[in-house]
Amino acid sequence: MNEFISEVVLSTFGPSTVGDIGLAQLDDGASFDNYIITTDGHTVKPLFFRGGNMGTLAACGTINDVSVMGARPLLLTSSLIIQAGFQRDALVRILRAMKASCDEVEAQIVAGDTKVVEDPIGLYATTTGVGRRWKGLDENIKIVRAARDYPSSFITDSGLEPGDVIIASGTMGDHGVSILSERDELSISGDLSSDVAPVWDVVRAALEAGGVTAMKDPTRGGIAGALNEMASKAGCGMVIREHNIPIRPSVRAASEILGINPFEVANEGKVVLAVMAERAERVLRAIRATRHGTDAAAIGRVTDDEKVLLETEIGALRLFDMPESDPVPRVC
Amino acid sequence: MNEFISEVVLSTFGPSTVGDIGLAQLDDGASFDNYIITTDGHTVKPLFFRGGNMGTLAACGTINDVSVMGARPLLLTSSLIIQAGFQRDALVRILRAMKASCDEVEAQIVAGDTKVVEDPIGLYATTTGVGRRWKGLDENIKIVRAARDYPSSFITDSGLEPGDVIIASGTMGDHGVSILSERDELSISGDLSSDVAPVWDVVRAALEAGGVTAMKDPTRGGIAGALNEMASKAGCGMVIREHNIPIRPSVRAASEILGINPFEVANEGKVVLAVMAERAERVLRAIRATRHGTDAAAIGRVTDDEKVLLETEIGALRLFDMPESDPVPRVC
Numbered sequence: 001m002n003e004f005i006s007e008v009v010l011s012t013f014g015p016s017t018v019g020d021i022g023l024a025q026l027d028d029g030a031s032f033d034n035y036i037i038t039t040d041g042h043t044v045k046p047l048f049f050r051g052g053n054m055g056t057l058a059a060c061g062t063i064n065d066v067s068v069m070g071a072r073p074l075l076l077t078s079s080l081i082i083q084a085g086f087q088r089d090a091l092v093r094i095l096r097a098m099k100a101s102c103d104e105v106e107a108q109i110v111a112g113d114t115k116v117v118e119d120p121i122g123l124y125a126t127t128t129g130v131g132r133r134w135k136g137l138d139e140n141i142k143i144v145r146a147a148r149d150y151p152s153s154f155i156t157d158s159g160l161e162p163g164d165v166i167i168a169s170g171t172m173g174d175h176g177v178s179i180l181s182e183r184d185e186l187s188i189s190g191d192l193s194s195d196v197a198p199v200w201d202v203v204r205a206a207l208e209a210g211g212v213t214a215m216k217d218p219t220r221g222g223i224a225g226a227l228n229e230m231a232s233k234a235g236c237g238m239v240i241r242e243h244n245i246p247i248r249p250s251v252r253a254a255s256e257i258l259g260i261n262p263f264e265v266a267n268e269g270k271v272v273l274a275v276m277a278e279r280a281e282r283v284l285r286a287i288r289a290t291r292h293g294t295d296a297a298a299i300g301r302v303t304d305d306e307k308v309l310l311e312t313e314i315g316a317l318r319l320f321d322m323p324e325s326d327p328v329p330r331v332c
Numbered sequence: 333m334n335e336f337i338s339e340v341v342l343s344t345f346g347p348s349t350v351g352d353i354g355l356a357q358l359d360d361g362a363s364f365d366n367y368i369i370t371t372d373g374h375t376v377k378p379l380f381f382r383g384g385n386m387g388t389l390a391a392c393g394t395i396n397d398v399s400v401m402g403a404r405p406l407l408l409t410s411s412l413i414i415q416a417g418f419q420r421d422a423l424v425r426i427l428r429a430m431k432a433s434c435d436e437v438e439a440q441i442v443a444g445d446t447k448v449v450e451d452p453i454g455l456y457a458t459t460t461g462v463g464r465r466w467k468g469l470d471e472n473i474k475i476v477r478a479a480r481d482y483p484s485s486f487i488t489d490s491g492l493e494p495g496d497v498i499i500a501s502g503t504m505g506d507h508g509v510s511i512l513s514e515r516d517e518l519s520i521s522g523d524l525s526s527d528v529a530p531v532w533d534v535v536r537a538a539l540e541a542g543g544v545t546a547m548k549d550p551t552r553g554g555i556a557g558a559l560n561e562m563a564s565k566a567g568c569g570m571v572i573r574e575h576n577i578p579i580r581p582s583v584r585a586a587s588e589i590l591g592i593n594p595f596e597v598a599n600e601g602k603v604v605l606a607v608m609a610e611r612a613e614r615v616l617r618a619i620r621a622t623r624h625g626t627d628a629a630a631i632g633r634v635t636d637d638e639k640v641l642l643e644t645e646i647g648a649l650r651l652f653d654m655p656e657s658d659p660v661p662r663v664c
Binding site: 005030032033035037039040042075079081082091096099110114115117119120126128 | 350444
């Protein structure tokens, strides 16, 4: 359904663009002048979950889409659609969480709108974010351009080339598995919790280390979706070492019980990056020194055969498929 | 309820701002660098109505908020929340209407998002718009600054001063009255239809004529709400000549049947402006020459007594009150 709608939207709106990155690129955001803009509707249920709430998610979802384009988060707008009679306390908790996430990256919420409806929706929040060019982005692109063509003015999904190293900024599957286990009232001991967080610190450190060629936040579709999208947009392939992908034991255990693939569900505080091989060690160290990047790992390489492959611990290769459908609806 | 939420939002987010116009000003948009950004959620029912549909409304609502700040509409983002099973044909009609309204002002839809939900909502659309400084805005501000202080970098709600002339760009009440009559299945003959349209041509002509000090699109709360907001933000009053406010006979007739005040319901293709008295004739002529401004009229004057008064045809004065509540919910 989501894909169908995206197709309808894209064919109706056409290749609208102001800068070099527009609707047709289906990247995390669009460029105009020296800015990135991105928008996301949030319909997550439950509204409050371990690790965050609708407010954290609505702010971070947008902050992260701006960040992974290499832009510094500058401002957000917030449009709320609220069911009549919605609890004041719950609303305040959600708004405070939204503000706290923005404060963490020094982004301002400059404009908003509220609509009240009778429909039984609880609360939906649509946030739009704008990010601005900054010195670290320019320096990073200069380093990349010293070695190869890099036509884009920001960091795109498709900037990778064979030989680049793939880095994941932390453990995968936390958000999707946590939300689903909460919905199923699964009583799992351990540290199951959404990873929702702004990843600007990770992105900033990576760009300052220099040599980043592509970035994406692996939300809907998980890391499997993000890697396949990056590879297919670039016309490349990848070999990903399965046992190098960071994952919490509790997430692995819950995934088995729930019968879902933790690499196909949303993360909300992670980045996957492609980095020029000769800069990978340096970028990895820089990411590991950040608050949200301590579990970062190099997980594979970009290849030239157009397939994303998963290498098992004993060296066998199998396709790392694009998820066919979203195993966890209403997760973001 | 809407006001209550706005208060909660404002007190939680605080006076967030990047440029000189931010959340605290509660203007039609916020400024950053050389841009205006604004966001609006749209929940109108029915989705299709005489004169337009959800798509026209979602595009124009945002284009107009950007325009009345004096910025040239540059781009929109569109975030759709759609009920599972929503008809493809209806979706395409809505998206085409959105695109057509953007085409009219040469704005690009550069980024979007779609979420599918089981909630019985039909379709909600949240649009965010960005507008850019342009020559006509700068020229207009230069003209105003030659005569008085004008601290703002764009056209605000509050820029008016006693002596300024108030202009309405066309007939009032069309959108709200039309939607409500459609919901009530009122069979009224005549030209009852929403006025939804992008007002950029009106704004552009007015600014190029020069001397505009304040602008607002009279949506929720109608012209009564817009004028009261402008006056109270500026610490001024107004005397508005009731019989000079343009209104269609069909809208007046339907309002009487429905028992609502046509000056308190939303317009979606109109502007109210304050203009320096010595430039008012010129601005009025310029507006009347535009496609969406043919019915424009000078309707009153700004005063210094902090009350917005309505002068009847025989010269009696009464308070032109701020609407107490929204007489037509889900109208935009």
